[in-house]
Amino acid sequence: MSADTIQDARRQIEICNACRYCEGYCAVFPAMTRQKAFADGDITQLANLCHNCRGCYYACQYTEPHEFALNLPKALAEVRQDSWQDFAWPPQFGKAFHTSGVAITVLIVLCFSLLFALSRTVMPVGGEGFYATLSHSMMVAIFMPAFLLPLGSLAISLRRYWQHVNGGRLTMTAVKAAFVDAGRMKNLSGGHGEGCNFEDEDRFTKLRKIGHQLTMWGFLLCFAATSSGTILHYGFDIKAPYSLISLPKLFGVTGGIMLTLGTLKLAWLKTNADRNLGDTRVWGGEMAFVLLLCAVAVTGLGLYAATGSTLVPALLATHLGTVLAFFLLMPFSKMAHGFYRLTALIADKTR
Structure with a gap:
């Protein structure tokens, strides 16, 4: 998996974990709140829990043009796809x-x-x-x-x-x-x-x-x-x-x-x-x-x-x-x- 892809997903997840506005949206957010630091395996697990419903993106106040530029569905989709390729x-x-x-x-x-x-x-x-x-x-x-x-x-x-x-x-x-x-x-x-x-x-x-x-x-x-x-x-x-x-x-x-x-x-x-x-x-x-x-x-x-x-x-x-x-x-x-x-x-x- 690309180190840059994992690192960007980690950055976004840490911001989401601090905000917690989307806590009840799907299985990703309750799983995210169980920890403060995220290893590569944790990022991969969260990415595969994501069903790409995109509700968190449309509810988020930190998407572009905000400087955080969050796009969690895309970040997790890229990690998820890379994991399927690497584990195949x-x-x-x-x-x-x-x-x-x-x-x-x-x-x-x-x-x-x-x-x-x-x-x-x-x-x-x-x-x-x-x-x-x-x-x-x-x-x-x-x-x-x-x-x-x-x-x-x-x-x-x-x-x-x-x-x-x-x-x-x-x-x-x-x-x-x-x-x-x-x-x-x-x-x-x-x-x-x-x-x-x-x-x-x-x-x-x-x-x-x-x-x-x-x-x-x-x-x-x-x-x-x-x-x-x-x-x-x-x-x-x-x-x-x-x-x-x-x-x-x-x-x-x-x-x-x-x-x-x-x-x-x-x-x-x-x-x-x-x-x-x-x-x-x-x-x-x-x-x-x-x-x-x-x-x-x-x-x-x-x-x-x-x-x-x-x-x-x-x-x-x-x-x-x-x-x-x-x-x-x-x-x-x-x-x-x-x-x-x-x-x-x-x-x-x-x-």
């Missing part, structure tokens, strides 16, 4: 995505979509539904390592983070409390429960919280659809395609709709918010990832709608390409923020 494993991938996230995302999606499209011409397939286009064994051979390896990478990254911030000894009480706060999106509710003013100084709304909740629960439902399909396939020998009233379809269609609406809402809010209150270096990469997640949902819904038509091979190749890109980029892209913030909440609860 392998570190080279983290640095590459940090500087060229959009190009990497587009290139991976196009390459894998083309690869899946060409695979039909060189490999025999058999089965019903999507398996008539790409065999079940081939899907498992490709996606199992593509799912497990990024999770392993994230585990290494989070362990590095935990050691850096001196997270302490894990307790089930702390873990449970952190999951409750994360599930409720407590830190996106604002200090008075009115929501945040992420996109407008004078307008408090819960739109960002709703967008995050739709995205999170939509993603979890899509994951539940895949998991239930796996259980049906291997546990009960019930193979795809599944009917609309089956668990995979009920979870998948509902989750796909929620994920689409959530990511579109987040993308719209991002275009309306002040870029200078976040890390401007990675605005494009963050937007690319939100749209990639949206593309996963849209192509999945489109694939289901096109079942039985001649569009299935092309749509399946595109959908699998976006899904594979999503998994492979998970430890290095904006998706990592969910894991880091949950870990930061757990570390906060242990204290």
